[in-house]
Amino acid sequence: MGVVPVTEALRRLSEDPGFWALLRAETGAAEDPEPAELRVSLPVTGGYGLVLDLDLVTGEQTLGLREPATSEPVQLGWAAPGRPWPAALRWHELELCARVIALEDPTLPHPGLVVALLGPFAPVTAEDDGTTVAAVREAAYRSLRRDVPPPAPTGPEQTPLPLFADADWWPRPPAPSPQVLDEAAIAAYTLPAPAHLQVRGGARFPHEGLSELVRRAAGRLSRLPEEQWYAGVRPLARNMADTGDLRPVGTLLGKLTEAGCDHPTVLDALSEPLVPLEACWMVETLAGVAPGTLVRHHV
Structure with missing residues (x-):
């Protein structure tokens, strides 16, 4: 599976704080979003990958597993505003995949967009170091950046009198921040969800496929030092x-x-x-x- 760069639609949305507010909202959805639906394909290794389908009208999110020679992903978990997030991934599975994705696609560094998008599907458990997980999640949200225009020139249109030439008379406006999310949003999104829906015990959950994805991803990382x-x-x-x-x-x-x-x-x-x-x-x-x-x- 080759490198798939971040699509223009995803890049544009990821630079909008409103997009992240919608994904993390408890209720409601956007009015007349453009696009109305978005598929985020994240190839990992060996023909395996993760797929996130976003309905920007209803706020629903579906995480799927793509396996080799399959046309459509198999559902791992489904989330909707006001419902508990499905515990579709273990944290170590998500971070392992995010690291391999970063190796294969330099446009998706880690911690970054992958963890920001998929983090809610991977809750912290008793087996995880909660402090480390929170730090990685925070770094992922903090990594979201956008291009900002340079500040407009300030100052008098004509040369002022010497008394008024000091820069204090012509203060520069604050430069816009390239960081997409403000500190309050980062803190809110980093907090663990209060409840999760256990979905891995279901008969339709693709245990074998996910295990194979994790095995191949671990192998990809372990081979790199050699x-x-x-x-x-x-x-x-x-x-x-x-x-x-x-x-x-x-x-x-x-x-x-x-x-x-x-x-x-x-x-x-x-x-x-x-x-x-x-x-x-x-x-x-x-x-x-x-x-x-x-x-x-x-x-």
């Missing part, structure tokens, strides 16, 4: 993961570059301006350690 450019940096990455120290990330990036690494996802995750949780998962992957080994030091 590939051409990465074997030489594994000891450094392992030391960073064991100590929790991200300071050598510049050295790690330099070694990868010298080795000829040109993978945009790998290089972007380790480049300035550094996003700590993005760098953490990449170091964990290069080190071949369990997800969360380094992340928990930075939340």
Whole structure:
């Protein structure tokens, strides 16, 4: 399954705070949305992927599993305003898929759009580190960005008298923020849902297909440290993961570059301006350690 870039419709919607308010709303839906329906296809690996169908009129969301040689996804969970979210995914399954998606598609870095969209389908359980999960979810919402125009020039139309030439007389308007969601929205969306609907016990739930997706995704990540450019940096990455120290990330990036690494996802995750949780998962992957080994030091 090849790289499928973020569609123009999804890009435009993801830059609209109202879109996220609709997806997380308890009641109601948008009036005359454009488009009225949207399918988000997220290829993972080996012909397997996740599919999110959004009805922007009713607010309904359907998460599905795409398997090889199938025309339509098999439903994992269905959500609607005012109803409990279906616990369709385990948190580790979602994050594993999000990491592989980021490796295959540089336009979908992690934590980012994938976790922001699918996070409500993967509730925190007693087996999860709630603090780490909340930090990853927060980072995903915080990563949502939009292009903003430069502020309009300010100042007098003509040269002012010396007494009024000081910049204090001509204050610049505040620059618009490129961050899509404000702090209040990020905090609200990061909170765990009060209740979830258990759907994995149903006879129609695709246990075998989902297990195969998870197995293949884990295999994809585990093979990365053994590939051409990465074997030489594994000891450094392992030391960073064991100590929790991200300071050598510049050295790690330099070694990868010298080795000829040109993978945009790998290089972007380790480049300035550094996003700590993005760098953490990449170091964990290069080190071949369990997800969360380094992340928990930075939340």
